[in-house]
Amino acid sequence: MATDVKDERTGFETYEAVHEKSSVFYDLYERKSDLKQQTHYCPGCGHGVAHKLIAEALQDLGLQDRTIFVSPVGCSVFAYYYFDVGNVQVAHGRAPAAATGIKRACPDKIVISYQGDGDLAAIGTAEIVHAANRGEKITVFFINNGIYGMTGGQMAPTTLVGQKSTTSPFGRRPANEGFPIHMAELLATLQAPVYVERVALCDNKNIMRARRAVRKALELQRDGAGFSFVEILSPCPTIWGKEPVAARSWVLEKMVPEFPLAVFRDRKEPLPANGAPPQRPVIEVLGIKEAINNHGNGKRTQPFKGLSINIAGFGGQGVLLLGQLLAEMGTEQGLEVSWLPSYGPEMRSGSAHCWVILSKSRIGSPLTAKPDVLIAMNEVSLRKFASQVPSGGFILYNGQTLPEDFPMPQAQVYCIPASEIADKLGSAKAANIVMMGAMLEETGCFEPSTATRFLEAKVKNPSLLEIDIKAIAAGREAVDHQVNLGPLSQPDGFA
Amino acid sequence: MRQLCKGNVAVMKGAILAGCNAYYGYPITPASEIAEAAAKFLPQVGGTFIQAESEVAAINMVYGAAAAGARVMTASSGPGLSLMQEGISYLAGAELPCVIVDVMRGGPGLGNIAPEQSDYFATVKGGGHGNYRNIVLAPASVQEMASLTMLAFDLADKYRNPAVVLADGFIGQMMEALDLEYAECNIPAKPWAVKGTPETRANVVSSIYLESDELEDHNRQMEAKYIRAQNAEPRCEQYCTDDAEILVVGYGIVSRVLRSMVEKARAEGLPVGLFRPITLWPFPSKALAKAAAHATNVLVVELSNGQMLEDVRLALIGRKRVDFYGRMGGNVPTVEELREQVEARIPSRTEVFAGEVE
Structure with missing residues (x-):
């Protein structure tokens, strides 16, 4: 529409546009060289119309100051030339991921991801599907013109069957390239999106329909509703090799039959509530304020320099847990500690193994090839590690006796049938605690009362706790009644 | 806490x-x-x-x-x-x-x-x-x-x-x-x-x-x-480097094993020191050159086939002999293994390499 105005000086009638350029556009699109009067888009390109619809909607909805526009890689890479809003330019296909990061950082802002068909439906397929599936509260405008424009006319995932491109020179062949991908329908199979519609920039009537869709998608985001997606079939006269008017007709005649115009999702029922966990102070969440065992005075009565322990057995025997208990006690007692597990396939195949070092001074290597103590919860571990323990160290072996063919190791060996003892106490699972009792008794590295206090804090089940406390005592007793095998001496590190 | x-x-x-x-x-x-x-x-x-x-x-x-x-x-x-x-x-x-x-x-x-x-x-x-x-x-x-x-x-x-x-x-x-x-x-x-x-x-x-x-x-x-x-921003940690004749260089877990090795070696009187880069970029090149001032031999240890090694060599630009010992695949050298590597490089037991570029 326009109104007639008579220029008083010249007497000529001039026209004043009623539809002014949206204030969301910059006044000037600064360009270099001789293209100063143009946008970087080609004449007849659908991007200009789509930009205009978005800019008008942002203006009308009063969202300009709140909007962050994410521009992709493709012809619209320079969308930030035009939109006078916050702009973030991102990598090819990743706009929905970047928009996710932005929206989560600024949940009350309007985040728009504007993408072409190569960007969204080829390289960025995973990102768009998952952003939609998470129900990111963003709006995605998907410009589908069935071709790669910026790189000069290669096939897109939305190129029509039979359509020629520089990389489908004989026309798209389903047997070779598959069929055009229907993103709106695909995303509408997901539960989270609130609004999915396909529109076309092929004639005025459809452009007005597109205008309503753009507006609705942005309103939904403004209202915090959820993920909204508008696929816009759009002409590309230059690459298609058509006049602008013919290109618009081609959208209607060729693209619309392949990509039907419809609302594929208009969710009325609300999405599930947030369900976030209760908020707590950082110091509580990170356990900085109160650790589980804050009773220790950080002082030890026993003379102690350091101890390296290798604990090994089957998964499920509490090998790693025993190591952690020792390390935790050491931490509380003001010692330097390290606990290093074997991890990965070994863990998954059913064997478990960890190194623990307790020391009064800074710990160098958390690994030790010559541990002072080996706790071997099974025969495999005994065979694997016994020879590592030097003379002066000792081995606690979970068994009545050493295997018959086993060569006497250089370290002292205590055979403690920990599993049997634990079983008799009521739970075979307490075998590791029997071993802990034996180790504490033999090394004196921690007071048995310290171990008891830790178990009381850790074990919530009263009957299990009772078994564990008995297990410590049983382990201490077992080691006292041992006939020592091998040379008698204290391991390194004990005064 | x-x-x-x-x-x-x-x-x-x-x-x-x-x-x-x-x-x-x-x-x-x-x-x-x-x-x-x-x-x-x-x-x-x-x-x-x-x-x-x-x-x-x-x-x-x-x-x-x-x-x-x-x-x-x-x-x-x-x-x-x-x-x-x-x-x-x-x-x-x-x-x-x-x-x-x-x-x-x-x-x-x-x-x-x-x-x-x-x-x-x-x-x-x-x-x-x-x-x-x-x-x-x-x-x-x-x-x-x-x-x-x-x-x-x-x-x-x-x-x-x-x-x-x-x-x-x-x-x-x-x-x-x-x-x-x-x-x-x-x-x-x-x-x-x-x-x-x-x-x-x-x-x-x-x-x-x-x-x-x-x-x-x-x-x-x-x-x-x-x-x-x-x-x-370069940051590093040094241990016994003042008079080190053999300078070992390692970061991460390797530096921990090296530290244990240096402790033991020093107890036996071997003049070994440890240089541990904390910033890998920017690499503490100047501090490394200083730490290596008295060294006749620099040994880089990594769990790789020699990647940081290049930066150590650049930092010392041919002024010191720089050797490498690496393990891979998840193998971590033991204290004893590294001790042997150092021992083989003690100046009195090998030729003098000062000034020589490998």
């Missing part, structure tokens, strides 16, 4: 104390506990955790959050880091601060999940396309997993650049005593960020500079900031 903590978990505790409020990641051994800790902690303190559909998506979520001014991080291991490299290049090109933790595992390819140090090139020398640097910090303890993550956030903001915490499987998986205190963190203002506010409306975050001169200027300006970092 002192607590027993796993290295990977300590990363997240440090990060949250540093004001990190967003984590985007994808599970991978041996780094998954970082994501698990983020998933547990962040939603309770008003932060965001998302398990992305891939590392590619994760690093681009980081890009978006960083563009919006958030203190944001991700973590992964070798194969995941490879997938993130494009995004890291974009982050560097757009001058966005973020923290990326790489808990290194064995490679190349699927390799294995045991500790290695074979991502040195991929992080210290770049890895993605273009002229950029990552700030790279190498923790050697659970305490440093927290403290260097905190430092990484500060350096990332200071230089508007990605900062990498380069750990290995053992440092990530081990537990040690961790001492943390809560303090209000000072996060610098980010007037360049795009926040969807009237004040930031004119801002553009981008790495495109179409004109040749513009892109060169951009690169020059980044270069200038890298030079500033090289002058201000």
